[in-house]
Amino acid sequence: MCAQLLSTQPYKGTRDFYPDDMRLRNWFFGKIRTALEVAAFEEYNGPMLESLEMYIAKSGEEIANEQTYNFTDRGGRRLAVRPEMTPTVARLVAGKIGELNFPLKWFSIPNLYRYERPQRGRLREHWQVNVDIFGCDGYEADMEVISTAVMLLRQFNADESMFKVHINNRRFFNDVIATIAGTDAEGSKRVSKIVDKKNKVTRDAYEEEMQRLGIDADKIAKIDALYNMSVDEAVAICPDSQGSKELIELFSALRHAGLDKYCVFDFGIIRGLDYYTGTVFEVFDEAPENNRAMFGGGRYDNLVGLFVKNTNVSGVGFGFGDVTLENFLVTHDLIPDIYNEGTKVLVTRFDDVPYEKYISITNSLRDAGIVSSMYIGSKKFGKQIDYAVKGRYSHVIIMGASELETSNVKIKNLSTREEVTVSISSITDYFLK
Amino acid sequence: MCAQLLSTQPYKGTRDFYPDDMRLRNWFFGKIRTALEVAAFEEYNGPMLESLEMYIAKSGEEIANEQTYNFTDRGGRRLAVRPEMTPTVARLVAGKIGELNFPLKWFSIPNLYRYERPQRGRLREHWQVNVDIFGCDGYEADMEVISTAVMLLRQFNADESMFKVHINNRRFFNDVIATIAGTDAEGSKRVSKIVDKKNKVTRDAYEEEMQRLGIDADKIAKIDALYNMSVDEAVAICPDSQGSKELIELFSALRHAGLDKYCVFDFGIIRGLDYYTGTVFEVFDEAPENNRAMFGGGRYDNLVGLFVKNTNVSGVGFGFGDVTLENFLVTHDLIPDIYNEGTKVLVTRFDDVPYEKYISITNSLRDAGIVSSMYIGSKKFGKQIDYAVKGRYSHVIIMGASELETSNVKIKNLSTREEVTVSISSITDYFLK
Numbered sequence: 002m003c004a005q006l007l008s009t010q011p012y013k014g015t016r017d018f019y020p021d022d023m024r025l026r027n028w029f030f031g032k033i034r035t036a037l038e039v040a041a042f043e044e045y046n047g048p049m050l051e052s053l054e055m056y057i058a059k060s061g062e063e064i065a066n067e068q069t070y071n072f073t074d075r076g077g078r079r080l081a082v083r084p085e086m087t088p089t090v091a092r093l094v095a096g097k098i099g100e101l102n103f104p105l106k107w108f109s110i111p112n113l114y115r116y117e118r119p120q121r122g123r124l125r126e127h128w129q130v131n132v133d134i135f136g137c138d139g140y141e142a143d144m145e146v147i148s149t150a151v152m153l154l155r156q157f158n159a160d161e162s163m164f165k166v167h168i169n170n171r172r173f174f175n176d177v178i179a180t181i182a183g184t185d186a187e188g189s190k191r192v193s194k195i196v197d198k199k200n201k202v203t204r205d206a207y208e209e210e211m212q213r214l215g216i217d218a219d220k221i222a223k224i225d226a227l228y229n230m231s232v233d234e235a236v237a238i239c240p241d242s243q244g245s246k247e248l249i250e251l252f253s254a255l256r257h258a259g260l261d262k263y264c265v266f267d268f269g270i271i272r273g274l275d276y277y278t279g280t281v282f283e284v285f286d287e288a289p290e291n292n293r294a295m296f297g298g299g300r301y302d303n304l305v306g307l308f309v310k311n312t313n314v315s316g317v318g319f320g321f322g323d324v325t326l327e328n329f330l331v332t333h334d335l336i337p338d339i340y341n342e343g344t345k346v347l348v349t350r351f352d353d354v355p356y357e358k359y360i361s362i363t364n365s366l367r368d369a370g371i372v373s374s375m376y377i378g379s380k381k382f383g384k385q386i387d388y389a390v391k392g393r394y395s396h397v398i399i400m401g402a403s404e405l406e407t408s409n410v411k412i413k414n415l416s417t418r419e420e421v422t423v424s425i426s427s428i429t430d431y432f433l434k
Numbered sequence: 435m436c437a438q439l440l441s442t443q444p445y446k447g448t449r450d451f452y453p454d455d456m457r458l459r460n461w462f463f464g465k466i467r468t469a470l471e472v473a474a475f476e477e478y479n480g481p482m483l484e485s486l487e488m489y490i491a492k493s494g495e496e497i498a499n500e501q502t503y504n505f506t507d508r509g510g511r512r513l514a515v516r517p518e519m520t521p522t523v524a525r526l527v528a529g530k531i532g533e534l535n536f537p538l539k540w541f542s543i544p545n546l547y548r549y550e551r552p553q554r555g556r557l558r559e560h561w562q563v564n565v566d567i568f569g570c571d572g573y574e575a576d577m578e579v580i581s582t583a584v585m586l587l588r589q590f591n592a593d594e595s596m597f598k599v600h601i602n603n604r605r606f607f608n609d610v611i612a613t614i615a616g617t618d619a620e621g622s623k624r625v626s627k628i629v630d631k632k633n634k635v636t637r638d639a640y641e642e643e644m645q646r647l648g649i650d651a652d653k654i655a656k657i658d659a660l661y662n663m664s665v666d667e668a669v670a671i672c673p674d675s676q677g678s679k680e681l682i683e684l685f686s687a688l689r690h691a692g693l694d695k696y697c698v699f700d701f702g703i704i705r706g707l708d709y710y711t712g713t714v715f716e717v718f719d720e721a722p723e724n725n726r727a728m729f730g731g732g733r734y735d736n737l738v739g740l741f742v743k744n745t746n747v748s749g750v751g752f753g754f755g756d757v758t759l760e761n762f763l764v765t766h767d768l769i770p771d772i773y774n775e776g777t778k779v780l781v782t783r784f785d786d787v788p789y790e791k792y793i794s795i796t797n798s799l800r801d802a803g804i805v806s807s808m809y810i811g812s813k814k815f816g817k818q819i820d821y822a823v824k825g826r827y828s829h830v831i832i833m834g835a836s837e838l839e840t841s842n843v844k845i846k847n848l849s850t851r852e853e854v855t856v857s858i859s860s861i862t863d864y865f866l867k
Contacts (some may be wrong), residue, residue, distance in 0.1 A: 007488055009529035009741045012513065015481030017526055020540065023477045039800050041778065041807035041825075044456045048448030048559050049482060049545060050503070050515070058440055070483070070513075072505035075549075080445065080503075082483070082515070093450055096442035102824040104810045107453065112482060118506075126481050137811040142791065145810055148793075152800075242523045257790030258797065308442050345474065356574065357690030360581075364691065367472050367585075372760040374474035377578055391535040392474075 014117060014125030021340065026128070028339045029326060030110055031154045033130055040149060042106045042132065047113070049091040052078035055088040058307050059276070068116050082114040086131040086320065087304065094135050094223025094316075095308030101390065103136030103314070106145075124324060132298075133318030135305070140250040142317045143280040143300060147255070150284055150298070150319055151263045157335045162163045164295070164329070167267035168251070168282045171299070174271070179225065182220045194217070196224075197271035234268035247279060276301040280317065288332045295329060296321035338394060344432055346373040347389040348398045349382060354405055362398060362428060364412070369429045390415060398428065447550060447558030454773065459561070459756055461772045462763065463543055465589050466563055473582060475539045475565065482524040482545070488521040491740050492709070503547050515547040519564040519753065520737065527568050527749075528741030530789040536569030539578075557757060565731075566751030568738070573683040575750045576713040576733060580688070583717055583752055585697045590768045597728070597762070600700035601684070601715045604732070605725070606669065606677025607704070613672040615649045616754045625649070629657075630704035651712045665699035680712060709734040713750065721765045728762060729754035769849070773826060777865055779806040780822040781831045782815060787838055795831060795843070795861060823848060831861065 009016050015221035018026060034044070065071075070082040083089060086109055094101065109131045117123040132149055134142040147166055156166055174196075175189035184192060195210045196324045202210075211221050227235055232252045236245035250268070255261045272281045281299035286292060298319025305314040330336050346366055348359045359375040366373040376385045389397050399411040410428060423431050444450050451459060467477070489498035490634040498504075516522060519542055527534065542564045546771045550556040565582055566691055567575040580599055587597055607629075608622040617625060628643045633857035635643075644654050665685045681699070705714045716730035731752025738747040763769050779799055781792045792808040799806040809818045822830050832844040837855075845864060846853045856864050 006743060007491055007525070007741050008485070008523050009710075010523075011481050012483050012485060012511070013509075015483060017481070017529070018479040019526060019530065020476035020478050023479055026479075027477065039803055039805050041780075041805055043453035044460065046451040046456055046459075048444050048450070050445050050448060050547065052445060055440055060731070070505075070507070072503075074503070076446075078445070092440070092442050092444075093452060097452065102821060106807065106810070113484065126483070134810060135620045139811055141808075141812070144793075145808075176698050197523070210451070254790055254793065257788070258793045308440050310439060355690070356689060360577075360687065360691045370472055372472050372474055374539065375574075375578075377539070377567060377574045378572055381572070388535060 012125075014123065016124070016126070018268035024339060025327070025336070026323060030128070030130070030323070030329065031159070032352060034049055034110070036153060036156050037108045037132065037149070040106075040152065042108045042149075045090070045093060045107050045109050046111060047083075047086075047093060047109075049083060050080045051083050051089060051092075053081040053339065053368055055092065055307075056081055056084065059088050059304070070114050070116055074320040079270055083111065084113055084115050086111050086113065086129065087301075087318075088307075090131065090133060091108045091304035091316070092308055094314060095305045095312070098305070098314065099398055101136075104142060105133075105135040107135070108132045113147075128323040129320045130322075130326075131318065131320040133316055135316045136226055136314050137317075138315050140254065140280075142315075143247070143251050144254045144258075145417050146298065146317050146319060147264070147280075147282060148258060150282075151260055154284070154329075157330055159329070159333060161262045161285050163333045164263070165285050166264045167270050167280050167285055167288055167294075168248075168264055168280065169267055170244040170248050170251075171271075171277050172279055173239070173266070176226070176239045176244055177235065181223045182214075182216045184214070184216075188214060189216050191223075193271050194273075195270060197273050199269065211399060227268040230266070230268070235266060235268065244279070251280060270297070272297055272299055274301075279314075282319070284319075284321075286329055286332065291328070291332050295325045342372065342393055343362040343395065344371055345391070345392075345394045346371060346396045346398060346432065347385070348373065348375040348400075349385045349389070350376045350379070351382070351401045352379065353402045354400060358400065358405060362400070362425065365429050366432070369433060371429065371432050396432075400425075445558075447556065449557070457758070458769070462590070462759060463561070463563070463756070466586055467543070469586055469589050469648065470541045470582070473539075473585065475541045475582075478523070478526060478540050478542050479544060480516075480519075480526060480542075482516060483513045484516050484522060484525075486514040488525065488740075489514055489517065489529060490865070492521050492737070503549055503550050515545055516544065517548050519544050519546065519562065520751075521740075523564065523566060524737035524749070525741055527747060528738045528745070531738070531742055531745060531747065534569075537575060538566070538568040540568070541565045549570050561756040562753045563755075563759075564751065564753040566749055568749045569747050570750075571748050573680050573687065573713075574796060576680070576684050577687045577691075579731065579750050579752060580684075580697070580715060581691060581693055583715075584693055585645055587717070587762075590763055592752075592766060592768060594695045595670075596720050597696070598718050598720055599697045600703050600718055600727075601665075601681075601697055601713065602703035603677040603681050603684075603713050604704075604710050605712055606672070606675055606681055607701070609672045609675035609677055610660065610668065611657070615647075615653045617647070617649075621647060625657075626704050627706075629702060630706050634701065660701040663699070663701070668699060668701065668721045670801075677712070691744065703730070705730055705732055707734075709737065711735045711748075715752075717752075717754075719762055719765065724761065724765050728758045736765060775805065775828070776827055777804060777829065778825075778827045779804060779829045779831060779865065780818070780825070780827040781806065781808040781833075782818045782822070783809045783812070784815070785812065786835045787833060791838065795833070795858065796853045798862050799865070804862065804865050810837065829865075833858075 046130050053071045069084045073079050108358050112128050114126050117125050152205050178189040178192045199207050270283050277299045279300035283294040283297035300317040302315040350359050363375040397413050408425050409422050411420050411422050486504045502517045506512050545561050547559050550558050611622040611625045632640050688697050703716050710732040712733035714732035714772050716727040719728050733750040735748040783792050796806050796808040830846050841858050842855050844853050844855050
């Protein structure tokens, strides 16, 4: 034992979840888990420590080393505390590729670590809902993934005034840029990088970068116009593109399912990562004070191929963190009083009554599924009531020697302050009625 | 991207949870979470990475370094992937010691990492239920903790033929050894170390070690006799010991609560760790083929003191891992058919019917809380049925162009093979009835 006192603070960028915090997290992740299960998604999980090389293979040595917590074990293996779930789920799919029932509809709610520089509000550990469909190349999977994202937010009574899904398609992007600017595949990819960071640079810098790729003012104007087009106007520019076909199918399905009010075509959505291949989307918070992309996702076709040769299992999915969700729910006032726990009974105690009488009453309540506890300890009655109030108990049961003699107890409702006398044998019925 | 294929295996000593595995874990931890909530325990959680010095302070530099995954971050902080939850919960209690509502009844189900040498069956990552009561010095907390352990196993229909709680008390142990052998506090502690490993050494080695402490054959025989004593016989040796008083109160409460059939006094229970101070217990699997201690716990009085000066918050609790629990449930055949999911409906698809008709049916089912999915993709009907069977769907809905014309669908029960025709508008009612 060291003599110096230890700090009570959690490691920088991580959070403690005291019961009230945990209650909130369990509440919103519980709703999400139930909704995903009703939509026939199945939950999986994997280990917190993974081989570092997975992240290197996906994102390159530099990003993997810089942005993950990693170290070498005594056997010389390079390990990372997982920074994201996608490589893990691709590994799981690859590991049982011959036996799994495709298309897979999978989800997970892991905790993840990123090596963020310590600064205000930049968390190093968070929890993330990951939703993916593997093994369906068609727009049907994109449709199911996007409608699931909408459905999850609607679980919290969020409506179309609060969020919008901005949708684009990488194949369409490449083809429409090729049509307008005459670029090849590599050229379109370079343009995507410029468009991706358009909002982070000045207009002059943006135009300069475009012109460096040989895209003149006239072509830039045509690209600008795409931002204001409906999906139908946009796809008309390159109607034969596979991406155009996918956009049309997807938006038609969204319209027929009544989800078009939550969705908008947005040519500016790129999603930086190279592995996205088709549909890409981002969900925006519509609150004026918080108007920004909350989370996103899309189609990635080759991740399982990192693990298995000659395979072609496509994936489409999204992920969003607990902090993002909580911010959204707070901004739009969508968190009900989750701390009102309904019936919760404290069986108070007097020294002149055998303790086992209280245990017996408590056990009957618990057997009936009523949240309850005897008071643990031997403080004075007033302190026990304080404990009940602070612990959000709704009722206390009071049984002194005189009540015991007549096999009765008093039940006090702590919010109405009403008190009733009932027989010991009918306590459970009183709460169940 | 590297050209070499990555391994699909998880890191040695860790496990992947495919949906069937996850279903089992969610099933048993779900039952445990619900039961603990009914007993008014509250859930908390903390970060996966913690300061290494917490574990050094509790267990010493050598054990902390040897048995945890630890590394230094770029700011020079020494971190550990948490190997246990007790230091974290002590830190949380210390961090809000002035505002918390004592006695606390807290639980958590964290994943933990131990740096085990890689060998068969030695896992490095597991999930552990932790149950603790803080801030009650009396036997009432010990009673609540032990009855909670019993109650949790009974949730799975385990009975007294399957497990037993072996109970001892450290204070009693020290006093009874002092009475028999005339040892001082330090001497009794040394005896406890010998008794703790009695079953791991030969009888000769055991006696030799005792004799080295000046405990002769006569005294050894008196200590031997303790193993066969009832709690009443044992405490009679040192009736004035605080430990004796605690044992009597605890066993009396267990008897009155009808829990004595699950419990037995066992002088051999020590629990190696120095921090236990009073009641200690271990839960044994009674199966002849698996007869061993599954998990244990006890009272520890000083952990919060590592963080806060001049404080005295006692704790009593236990923890058990997912692997231990699963082994127990398998051994005693206590896992029901959790893969029979009840009603789960696949809406199959034909190319000549607009896809949105299927989406619409699926959404109605989901809105009514019925687990369901449209078939995602465009495989032939036979393949869709194969998918439904393998995915444990209970029913498929079939709607071709001819059914659509009459606004009807066929519903096929996949286990009875019965098929009924119902109108589109009454599908949901069909499943809810």
